[in-house]
Amino acid sequence: MPEFIREGSVAIQPVMASRIPTEFIDELLARTDIVEIIGSRITLKKGGQNYTALCPFHQEKTASFSVSQDKQFYYCFGCQATGSALKFIMEHDHLDFIPAVEMLAAKTGMQIPREEDPQYDEKRRKQKSLYEILEKSNQFYKRQLRHHEDKDRAVNYLKNRGISGPVARDFAIGYAPKGWDNLSRKLAITNADRRLLIDSGMLIEREEENKIYDRFRDRIMFPIRDLRGRVIAFGGRIIDAGQPKYLNSPETRVFHKGRELYGLYEARRATQKLTRILVTEGYMDVVMLAQHGISFAVATLGTATSSEHIGLIFRLVPDVIFCFDGDEAGRNAAWKALNEALPLMSDGRSAKFLFLPDGEDPDSLVRKEGQQGFMARFAECQHLPEFFFDALGSEVDLSSLEGKAKLSKLAMPMINRIPEGVLKQLMVNELAALTGLETDRLLRAATQDESRSGTTSRNGRRNRSPQPRQHAQLSIEELAMALLFRQPELVDQLADAEYAPLDDLKDKDSQLLKEMIRLIRANIGMTPQKLLNYFNNNTDYERLRRLSRLEHLLPADQLISEYQGAIRKLSERSKEQSYQSLREKIKEKPLSELSEEDKQAIRLMVHSRRQESSE
Numbered sequence: 001m002p003e004f005i006r007e008g009s010v011a012i013q014p015v016m017a018s019r020i021p022t023e024f025i026d027e028l029l030a031r032t033d034i035v036e037i038i039g040s041r042i043t044l045k046k047g048g049q050n051y052t053a054l055c056p057f058h059q060e061k062t063a064s065f066s067v068s069q070d071k072q073f074y075y076c077f078g079c080q081a082t083g084s085a086l087k088f089i090m091e092h093d094h095l096d097f098i099p100a101v102e103m104l105a106a107k108t109g110m111q112i113p114r115e116e117d118p119q120y121d122e123k124r125r126k127q128k129s130l131y132e133i134l135e136k137s138n139q140f141y142k143r144q145l146r147h148h149e150d151k152d153r154a155v156n157y158l159k160n161r162g163i164s165g166p167v168a169r170d171f172a173i174g175y176a177p178k179g180w181d182n183l184s185r186k187l188a189i190t191n192a193d194r195r196l197l198i199d200s201g202m203l204i205e206r207e208e209e210n211k212i213y214d215r216f217r218d219r220i221m222f223p224i225r226d227l228r229g230r231v232i233a234f235g236g237r238i239i240d241a242g243q244p245k246y247l248n249s250p251e252t253r254v255f256h257k258g259r260e261l262y263g264l265y266e267a268r269r270a271t272q273k274l275t276r277i278l279v280t281e282g283y284m285d286v287v288m289l290a291q292h293g294i295s296f297a298v299a300t301l302g303t304a305t306s307s308e309h310i311g312l313i314f315r316l317v318p319d320v321i322f323c324f325d326g327d328e329a330g331r332n333a334a335w336k337a338l339n340e341a342l343p344l345m346s347d348g349r350s351a352k353f354l355f356l357p358d359g360e361d362p363d364s365l366v367r368k369e370g371q372q373g374f375m376a377r378f379a380e381c382q383h384l385p386e387f388f389f390d391a392l393g394s395e396v397d398l399s400s401l402e403g404k405a406k407l408s409k410l411a412m413p414m415i416n417r418i419p420e421g422v423l424k425q426l427m428v429n430e431l432a433a434l435t436g437l438e439t440d441r442l443l444r445a446a447t448q449d450e451s452r453s454g455t456t457s458r459n460g461r462r463n464r465s466p467q468p469r470q471h472a473q474l475s476i477e478e479l480a481m482a483l484l485f486r487q488p489e490l491v492d493q494l495a496d497a498e499y500a501p502l503d504d505l506k507d508k509d510s511q512l513l514k515e516m517i518r519l520i521r522a523n524i525g526m527t528p529q530k531l532l533n534y535f536n537n538n539t540d541y542e543r544l545r546r547l548s549r550l551e552h553l554l555p556a557d558q559l560i561s562e563y564q565g566a567i568r569k570l571s572e573r574s575k576e577q578s579y580q581s582l583r584e585k586i587k588e589k590p591l592s593e594l595s596e597e598d599k600q601a602i603r604l605m606v607h608s609r610r611q612e613s614s615e
């Protein structure tokens with residue numbers, strides 16, 4: 001694979017009077033999914049790790065355009081077009097830099113700050129001041145936790161909960177003392193400060209009485225930080241009895257609840273390479289889990305899990321675990337999260353649901369069970385399809401025909417929201433098994449339903465009936481070839497000696513496989529598309545093309561072992577064939593009449609078989 005070299009956002013930015021800050025472009029790209037952007041403009045197909053398509057930038061008949069979700073980049077093997085989501089929009093929609101940024105920003109709901117433009121400058125200055133005043137507030141609360149005369153109330157509360165000093169420090173936990181004006185006395189020095197504290201949600205203004213007072217009083221303070229670690233809001237937990245138990249900052253110019261996840265910044269900082277994220281409901285859950293060594297938890301901030309939350313998570317990690325109460329409210333919330341997740345479930349991503357025992361939350365449970373006990377519960381997670389069919393199945397009577405029909409009516413429109421790929425196919429198959437209907441009938445019925453009601457897909461085109469994938473049995477040779485099409489570098493996973501026995505295999509498919517191996521070894525940087533092109537004039541081209549498009553149900557980490565297994569099986573077959581043919585020869589002739597070559601072959605054969613049986 002060619003190196004996807006990430007072009008700096010600055011390099012493609014033309015010089016102009018009002019410059020969009022580089023940090024903003026980075027953040028914008030972090031909140032954008034290139035697969036979503038490109039997939040809404042051209043038809044993408046999942047092939048291996050990446051997505052492929054006919055290149056929109058040059059004329060071609062076979063797909064050489066590839067999109068990497070991991071790297072958030074596209075690349076064309078034909079015309080070498082390459083870039084980020086932003087670059088794609090510019091090239092594809094023929095937009096200049098600024099309008100392209102604006103389009104992405106509008107999609108993510110972000111405000112574009114600009115430098116050196118008086119109007120934008122003013123906004124940005126305000127925003128910057130908001131961050132500053134929030135950071136000052138954070139420092140103030142942290143100081144109170146150490147020095148305020150009532151600090152023991154807060155310190156004891158944290159101690160009783162089992163929160164250690166280092167964890168309190170990692171999460172920058174603070175204390176808002178009792179009283180109405182602790183923060184305002186300290187920070188609202190000028191009118192401008194006062195205004196900022198009100199705008200940032202730290203102070204509440206009663207205009208009719210011309211009064212201001214601290215929003216957070218007698219609470220443990222949890223600063224909410226954005227991905228870059230800036231404080232954007234606070235959550236406050238009451239220390240004794242009182243209402244509300246949890247209080248959040250209101251929405252402000254820098255804080256949008258539906259978009260932020262508490263603990264995401266801390267989780268990224270705690271772990272070198274995050275691979276999964278656990279979504280909980282409260283900040284105490286996140287802090288408590290971190291206290292017990294589970295530092296990949298985040299919390300929604302008093303809102304339902306949104307598609308923006310899930311999108312943000314999937315851009316960072318491939319696995320998400322939603323943690324909910326096992327009661328009805330919890331299952332309803334989980335169902336909502338599932339609904340938001342469906343359109344984002346491209347291949348390679350997984351969503352699981354963890355339902356906790358009644359009356360427990362992650363906070364209480366991890367204190368009871370510790371890290372080991374809590375992590376053991378991950379094994380009981382329901383995978384998305386499981387939860388999906390469980391929930392829908394409980395609404396219908398599957399023993400009746402009517403119930404089965406109802407299930408397919410309920411399920412298919414939802415399944416159709418999943419991007420084309422393995423998960424979708426698995427779910428259609430499962431639905432087919434549950435209802436006794438054939439998969440293509442389900443898909444056809446769903447398409448007919450759609451065209452009757454006149455619905456169209458998101459990009460305005462009518463959904464074509466997806467081709468039901470053929471899962472015909474593959475021969476070992478075909479499996480090996482399909483794997484090489486998916487990842488040509490697999491060739492290097494075996495030594496020459498292990499390929500040697502293949503020399504004796506003379507059937508057509510073995511020849512094709514051997515030719516493929518030879519081509520990959522002879523051409524550094526071989527790509528699946530180039531590999532297929534070599535067979536352009538081969539009579540088996542169509543079959544090879546199908547093999548190259550096969551979606552494997554194998555996760556990426558099993559490709560190597562699958563490939564090695566296939567080649568070794570072929571080697572064994574080859575050795576067995578040679579052995580059998582030798583035996584035929586020996587049967588008919590006395591040893592003295594055998595050629596020297598045959599004798600040598602027998603010696604080798606006996607030797608190697610003896611070795612194998614002693615292993």
Ligand SMILES: [Zn+2]
Nearest residue numbers: 055058076079
């Ligand atoms: Zn191209």
